[in-house]
Amino acid sequence: MCILVFQWQSHPLYPFLLFLNRDEHHNRATEALRLWEDGETVGGRDLVGGGTWLGCTKHGRLAFLTNFRETSSFPDAKSRGDLPLRFLQSRKSPAEFAEEIQEEIALYNGFNLVVADIFSNSMLYITNRPSQGDKLVTQVSPGIHVLSNANLDSPWPKCVRLREGFQQLLSENGTSEFPVKKMVEELMTNTVKDETPELPHVYPPEMEYQLSSIFVDIKTPTGRYGTRSISAISIKSHGEVCFYERHLEDGDSWKEHTQHFVIQNHTI
Template sequence: MCIAVFLWKAHPLYPFLILLNRDEYHNRPTKSLAWWEGGEILGGRDEQAGGTWLASTRDGRLAFLTNVRQLKSIPKAKSRGDLPVRFLKSKKSPMEFAEEIIIEADQYNGFNLIIADLCSMTMVYITNKIKDDTNFVTDVSPGIHVLSNASLDSPWPKATRLKDSFEDLLNKYGEGEAPIKEMTGELMRNMIKDEESMLPAIYPPEWEYHLSSIFVEAETPLGRYGTRSTSALSMKANGEVCFYETHLENESWEEQTVTYQIAIAE
């Protein structure tokens, strides 16, 4: 489970800004933020399946992913974390890639995938789990969006809390520079839970309660589960990309920031 809030083509300084929590079992092998694939892809990496939940490239490509809750899973499904990597390695436009992926979408368990070309400022949303389990592809409209474990902008209480708080902070800083690291800590560490969960009741009530907060912490029979890392990626109008991550390493929170430049189309 993950949750992300992002700003797209609706701010004079930040054409794109995302904050994202990755929730996973603490014992699942994971690599923290780093350049990989010959120094072309930047992001964290799931060492068990080899994929990622949020990553970008030097030539302006970006992808992020969340799982979609579902009652029944495909036993031998393809790894969803491989989808962002496939896009980042490809040369296709976001819509061309989406049209390719949607043909094979039923081979994956439920996913939300957002892919973008930040140089041309094009972004596409792909999912294989909306009503009636049909596939869906659309351009992402300008504005503030939240992606959790249902369709894009589904009004779950935790998603609404995050969107409202994000919008309030953006309004506070106006059109100027925002303290992204501080925003990340304030918004993505929120542990408010819903006593009466509005989540889809796929899991037992106690588990739904734990998952109803933006920042998740829970003990389970399979081990500790919760928010393993928090990421913030911003792109300024001049093409400067800043990728910040704080992640759990041996029960201690570590952080790092990588900055690079991309070319923006005129």
């Protein structure tokens, strides 16, 4: 489970800005944000499935993923974290990649995937759980979008809170540089929960209640579960990228990691 908010092609200084909370079991082996061995890709890694939930490359490719909240799953399904990884390591356009995976998306449990190429100003939303009448693949429009564990821009209360908080911070900072760490603290550590009538009613009410905050921290019979990392990616109009992560290590120790680079041979 995760939640994220991003703005795309709607700010004069930042063509792209994203904040993302990754929720996971605390005992699941995870690698913090770093530059990968290929010398090009930046992101964290899930050491169980081998994939990632959020990554960016020095050539301006972006991918991020959330799981779809549902009551049943296939134990032998393919790892969803492999999808962002495949896009980041390919040279296909977002449209070409979406076409490539069309015939295999039924092999995955429910997912939401966003892939983008900064060079071509192209961003697509791909899901194998579309709302009735919606397409599997849609172009992401310029503006602010929120994604959790339902379809893109679904009005879950915590998504509405996150959107409103994000809009407020954008308004306060105007066209000046954003204080990313301050914005992370104000937006992504919110623990406000929802009343029962407002919950999505996919899981039992008590579990839904515990998951209804932007920042999640739950004790479960199998161990602690909740927000393992908070990430922020900002891309400026001249291609400068700041990828920041606050990552939970050793149970209760939060560590900060930052990667800076400029998208190669690019003017946005």
